[in-house]
Amino acid sequence: xxxxxxxxxxxxxxxxxxxxxxxxxxxxxxxxxSLGILFxxxxxxxxxxxxxTGGSPFVGGSLxxxxxxxxxxxxxxxxxxxxxxxxxxxxxxxxxxxxxxxLVILLLARWASLWIEHxxxxxxxxxxxxxxxxxxxxxxxxLVLVIVGIRLFALRATQKALVExxxxxxxxxxxxxxxxxxxxxxxxxxxxxxxxxxxxxxxMSHGSxxxxxxxxxLAVPFTGRVTITDEGDAGRILDEPSGRTASRxxxxxxxxxxxxxPRSSRTWSASGSHARSSRWR
Numbered sequence: 453x454x455x456x457x458x459x460x461x462x463x464x465x466x467x468x469x470x471x472x473x474x475x476x477x478x479x480x481x482x483x484x485x486s487l488g489i490l491f492x493x494x495x496x497x498x499x500x501x502x503x504x505t506g507g508s509p510f511v512g513g514s515l516x517x518x519x520x521x522x523x524x525x526x527x528x529x530x531x532x533x534x535x536x537x538x539x540x541x542x543x544x545x546x547x548x549x550x551x552x553x554x555l556v557i558l559l560l561a562r563w564a565s566l567w568i569e570h571x572x573x574x575x576x577x578x579x580x581x582x583x584x585x586x587x588x589x590x591x592x593x594x595l596v597l598v599i600v601g602i603r604l605f606a607l608r609a610t611q612k613a614l615v616e617x618x619x620x621x622x623x624x625x626x627x628x629x630x631x632x633x634x635x636x637x638x639x640x641x642x643x644x645x646x647x648x649x650x651x652x653x654x655x656m657s658h659g660s661x662x663x664x665x666x667x668x669x670l671a672v673p674f675t676g677r678v679t680i681t682d683e684g685d686a687g688r689i690l691d692e693p694s695g696r697t698a699s700r701x702x703x704x705x706x707x708x709x710x711x712x713x714p715r716s717s718r719t720w721s722a723s724g725s726h727a728r729s730s731r732w733r
Contacts, residue, residue: 471540472540472541472542472543472546472611472614472615473546473602473605473606473610473611475540475543475546476542476543476546476547476549476550476605476614477550477602477605479531479535479543479546479547479550480547480550480551480554482531482534483531483547483551484551484554486524486527486531489523489527490520490523490524490527494516494519494520494523495516495520498512498515498516498519499512499516502515502516541615541618541619542611542614542615542617542618543618544618544623544624545614545615545617545618545622545623546605546611546614548623549605549614549617550605553601553605556601557594557597557598557601558670559670560597561590561593561594561597562670562671562673564590564593564594565586565590565593565673565674568586568589568590568673569586569673569674571586572585572586572674583674586673586674587673587674590673590674
């Protein structure tokens with residue numbers, strides 16, 4: 453008598469998009485791309501179109517705010533659809549840690565670029581090809597940080613830690629024992645708000661924010677320009693005729709100023725962090 457044998461299908465290996473590091477990095481790219489669309493692409497396109505109509509800047513800014521809110525909502529809905537109902541365990545924590553890693557890499561690369569700019573502009577390393585060599589060194593350092601970060605992110609220990617972090621409920625809107633520790637959580641939020649408010653008041657009262665740049669941004673190394681609004685004692689030297697010999701001559705390096713440039717708009721090509729180097733010695 454023949455016996456029918458039923459073969460169970462084998463369990464296939466997980467695909468590329470089922471691996472936690474890959475989908476987490478894809479989520480990081482999506483979040484960064486969404487931020488670029490919201491705060492860079494949409495305002496740029498909007499103001500270029502609005503200025504051509506000659507409309508009021510206040511009305512244009514208000515409409516732009518509404519447009520950005522609508523776009524943000526659409527991007528959030530799209531991201532939620534891409535996550536799906538059954539996501540890879542640890543994905544939300546992986547996206548958060550990935551974004552934090554990108555910020556750390558940017559800050560470390562910027563810190564290294566400050567030293568490289570100092571060596572190039574103040575110490576005169578690499579001669580006339582200093583800016584190019586410095587930019588290449590900064591890019592190489594940033595690339596090394598990216599490779600090291602990806603290698604650390606792909607470790608099994610990192611994946612296990614991400615799963616455990618997400619299981620603690622930090623990245624979900626669901627409640628577990630809603631009333632447990634309610635007063636402690638409220639007190640923690642109030643304490644954080646008080647500390648943040650005290651810090652902001654301190655910065656404003658001491659004028660720390662006025663001494664800094666208007667916008668908080670990371671300058672791209674070796675691409676900044678410094679506009680000198682107060683030339684001080686150097687103004688009389690710049691205004692002297694080119695035929696006369698002055699006791700001090702303008703620099704001929706990366707901060708050289710053309711004679712025909714008006715005093716109110718003279719600009720030195722230098723990194724924003726090295727504005728102090730534009731003083732003549």
